[in-house]
Amino acid sequence: MPTIYRLPWGDFPxxxxxxxxxxxxxxxxxxxxxxxxxxxxxRLALELVKPEKITFPIVDAIVPVVQPDAGRKNAIPxxxxxxLAQRLGLEPVGTITQSNDVAHTSANxxxxxxxxxxxxxxxxxxxxxxxxxxxxxxxxxxxDLRGWIHQQRAVAIGCTCLAAAFGSTKLKPPESIREQLDQxxxxxxxxxxxxxxxxxxxxxxxxxxxxxxxxxxxxLQLIQAAQAIYGIGYSLGRTEHSQxxxxxxxxxxxEPPKEPPAHER
Amino acid sequence: MTRKEARARVGIRDLKSKExxxxxxxxxxxxxxxxxxxxxxxxxxxxxxxxxxxPSDASTTVDKR
Numbered sequence: 450m451p452t453i454y455r456l457p458w459g460d461f462p463x464x465x466x467x468x469x470x471x472x473x474x475x476x477x478x479x480x481x482x483x484x485x486x487x488x489x490x491x492r493l494a495l496e497l498v499k500p501e502k503i504t505f506p507i508v509d510a511i512v513p514v515v516q517p518d519a520g521r522k523n524a525i526p527x528x529x530x531x532x533l534a535q536r537l538g539l540e541p542v543g544t545i546t547q548s549n550d551v552a553h554t555s556a557n558x559x560x561x562x563x564x565x566x567x568x569x570x571x572x573x574x575x576x577x578x579x580x581x582x583x584x585x586x587x588x589x590x591x592x593d594l595r596g597w598i599h600q601q602r603a604v605a606i607g608c609t610c611l612a613a614a615f616g617s618t619k620l621k622p623p624e625s626i627r628e629q630l631d632q633x634x635x636x637x638x639x640x641x642x643x644x645x646x647x648x649x650x651x652x653x654x655x656x657x658x659x660x661x662x663x664x665x666x667x668x669l670q671l672i673q674a675a676q677a678i679y680g681i682g683y684s685l686g687r688t689e690h691s692q693x694x695x696x697x698x699x700x701x702x703x704e705p706p707k708e709p710p711a712h713e714r
Numbered sequence: 715m716t717r718k719e720a721r722a723r724v725g726i727r728d729l730k731s732k733e734x735x736x737x738x739x740x741x742x743x744x745x746x747x748x749x750x751x752x753x754x755x756x757x758x759x760x761x762x763x764x765x766x767x768x769p770s771d772a773s774t775t776v777d778k779r
Contacts, residue, residue: 487744515737517729522740531748538757541749543741546734552725564724569734677720 453565454596455647458621461595464585465609466618468497473584473612482524483554483583490524491531497611498529500536503579508606510540510576512598514583514590516547516566518554525583529611533581542578545570545597553590558659561587563674565645568597576603586614588653596647614655622657630661637668644675 473479476497481489513530516523534541551564566589572578578598580591585608595605608620622630630638630652638660639649652660660668721727729737745753 485740487740487747490744491748513741515741517733517737519725522737524740524744527741527744528748531745531753534745534756535749541745541753541756543738543745543754546729546737546741548729548734550725550727550729556725560724564721564726570738674720674724677715678717678724678726680717 453567453593453646454600455592455651456596456599457648457650461605461621462607464588464591464613464618464620465502465607466585466613467499467502467609467611470584470612470614473497479525482528483518483521485522485524487524487528490528493525494528494532494611498532498536500533503533503537503609505579505607507577508537508539508579510542510573510603511537511579511581512542512545512572512594512605513581514547514566514594515543515545516590517550519552520550523583525611526581529583529609530581533579533609539579540573540576542572542576545572545594545601547590553586558587559671559674561589562641562656562659562671563645563678566590566593568594572598572601572603574602578603578605580605580608582608582610584612584614585610585617585620587655587659588617588620589656591620592651592653596651616658617655619654622652622654626654626657626661630657633661634663634665634668637665637672641668641672641675644672644679644681646679 473493476493478486478489478493482493511530511534513526514523515527530541533539545568548567548569551566553561553564553566556564580594580598582590585591591608595608598605627650630649638652638657641660642649642652663671715723742753749756
């Protein structure tokens with residue numbers, strides 16, 4: 450079974466957005482591009498992408514979310530990545546793809562939490578990467594792709610999407626949300642995260658806010674569903690509630706790779 | 715409920731290697747249309763942002779005698 454990798458958000462910046470969701474979905478090429486028409490995807494990208502919005506000083510490679518969605522190949526992220534690579538002189542990465550189909554476009558929130566995208570494929574170590582997707586909603590795909598990129602010893606510097614759902618550009622939950630989540634569901638949200646394969650510090654802002662609204666019985670149902678999907682043994686290792694409060698167990702969270710010596714770059 | 719049934723219930727399906735290859739071909743098609751057939755070498759190494767060192771193959775072709 451594919452493994453999900455995530456790491457805490459650190460100072461990962463907000464998602465850079467080029468257009469509104471309504472403008473994107475009203476584009477005459479949107480449906481065809483989403484269904485896998487390369488020409489439609491390129492036309493759409495050429496019209497909506499604003500390269501001047503990308504101002505990261507040290508990005509040198511670009512990785513699109515390459516995914517099937519309910520059996521269809523989404524051309525939009527790839528076309529946006531190609532256009533940005535061309536305009537900004539970035540290395541286009543074509544080796545990393547999603548390794549499962551989780552059909553997120555029409556999925557509800559619990560399904561998005563439970564059905565995490567997994568990735569495969571290698572990237573040049575120490576590449577400084579800009580992630581590209583078409584629309585950010587819960588941010589799960591970006592979080593999981595970022596984790597995979599770090600797992601391959603490259604570094605995700607930022608993310609850009611053509612459009613974002615309301616409140617989705619901030620991927621890192623504010624401290625207040627994280628504290629509330631710990632107060633309301635300390636064991637439950639960590640058990641759920643660990644069953645999925647990562648630590649409770651790695652939830653996206655939208656994921657954390659969704660979980661915060663759930664009653665305890667729904668959290669239990671989510672954990673049981675996750676255990677049925679991923680297996681109880683998949684957990685990163687459980688600790689007792691009292692122990693959890695007394696320690697910050699991030700030792701097994703992947704650290705971002707260190708910059709290589711100059712002669713290895 | 716088996717794990718397979720639980721995964722299917724929330725819409726998870728692992729891709730076959732053939733499907734992943736098809737995705738990579740799809741990427742190749744779009745990159746080729748925008749960046750040209752030599753997109754794997756895009757951009758020229760000397761033009762890459764932040765690349766102040768010579769291309770790695772340059773050092774191997776220098777006559778060190």
